[in-house]
Amino acid sequence: MRWEGNRQSSNVEDMRSGGGGGGGFGLGGRSIGIGTIVIALVGGAVFGINPLTILGILTGGGGPVATQQQGPAPAPPANDPMAAFVSTVLGDTEDVWKQIFTQGGANYVEPKLVLFRGAVxxxxxxxxxAMGPFYCPAxxxxxxxxxxxxxxxNRMGAPGDFAQAYVIAHEVGHHVQNQLGITQKVEEVRARGNTAQTNNMSVRLELQADCxxxxxxxxxxxxxxxxxxxDVEEAMNAAQKIGDDALQKASGRAVVPESFTHGSSEQRQRWFATGLKTGSVKACDTFSARTL
Incomplete structure (x- = not known):
């Protein structure tokens, strides 16, 4: 992937040293991430974290979380190559989505990207x-x-810089959904739906972020x-590795489509490929699709 020398975003906050960032009280809202399915299915076995604790986080359980009032976190150091990569990819997503929103007569509000270590x-x-990268709508x-x-x-067999960029672009995709009001509508359906309906809406939300x-x-x-x-093969391989069916198989469990929350490997690959081929937001309407 050719990224060196491209514009870096100034919206990256470095909380890896534990300083700066945040403020007020956490709202206990649902975070959305490419890695959440890893925890939901195999997190306890692979990472040694209590799955009930993780699921409580993912569903907004546990009530508000107090955070110390502090100023903005600093920018990452200029000599950090991985931070430079992330900043460049984020900057590229800003350029793309700003143009798309402008063409649609709307204003794109750029998200912040927070680097952290361990917990945040x-x-x-x-x-x-261990939750993997995630987006917080709140x-x-x-x-x-x-x-x-x-x-x-090393653990998932999904190397490559474009695979890494795909991860960031997926999370930014959740931000786009939030900007378009899609996330809020999905949460309303989730609040009044049963488990099957909730899982189905979650799959459609995640596949659209892939697209x-x-x-x-x-x-x-x-x-x-x-x-x-x-590069495309790298991203397609990553999408395959994080499909619900692939993760269930990797954990030694039976594949249960009704339990999917992110989509199968084939679905994740196909919707990513749809967006990559067409470049069309309309082509990413997973909520109107009869077949995912």
Missing amino acids: RTQCGAGQA DQKVYIDLSFYETMK FAGVWGHHADKSRKILEQG
Whole structure:
């Protein structure tokens, strides 16, 4: 992936040293992330974290979380190559989505991206590195512990810089959903639906974020020629590794489609490919699709 020398976003906050960031009380809201399915299905076995604790976080349980009132976290150091990569990818998503929103007569509010290590307090509650990257609608921030990229490479068999960029673009996709009011509508359905309906809406939300990640890739490559040979395959491999069916198999469990919350490997690959091929937000309407 050709990213060196491209614009870096100034919306990256570095909380890895534990300073700065946040304020007020966490609202206990639902965080949305590419890695949440890892915890929901195999997190306890792989990472040694109590699944009930994680599920409480993901569903907004546990009540508000107090955080110390502090100023903004500092920007990452200029000599940090991974932070530079993340900042560049975020900047690229800003350029793409700003243009798309402007063409639609709307204003794109850029999200913040927070680098943390181990654990972090957010307006959606406490987050842990083992959850993988996630987006918090309450504070409009993407959170990532960069050690997740090592997990992708060494434990999940999903290496590559474009695979890493796909992860960020997916979380930014959740921010786009929040900006468009999609997240709020899904939460309303979840609040009054049964488990099957809730899971179905969650799958559609996640697959749309995958498709939006593809939309970013389409426009970024069209404008800046970021893709190199093998990049698309890297992202498709990552999408395959984090499909619900693949994770259930990896954990030694039976595949239960009714329990899916993020979509199968085939679905995640196909919707990402749809966005990448068309570059169209309308093509990403997973909520109207009869077949996912």
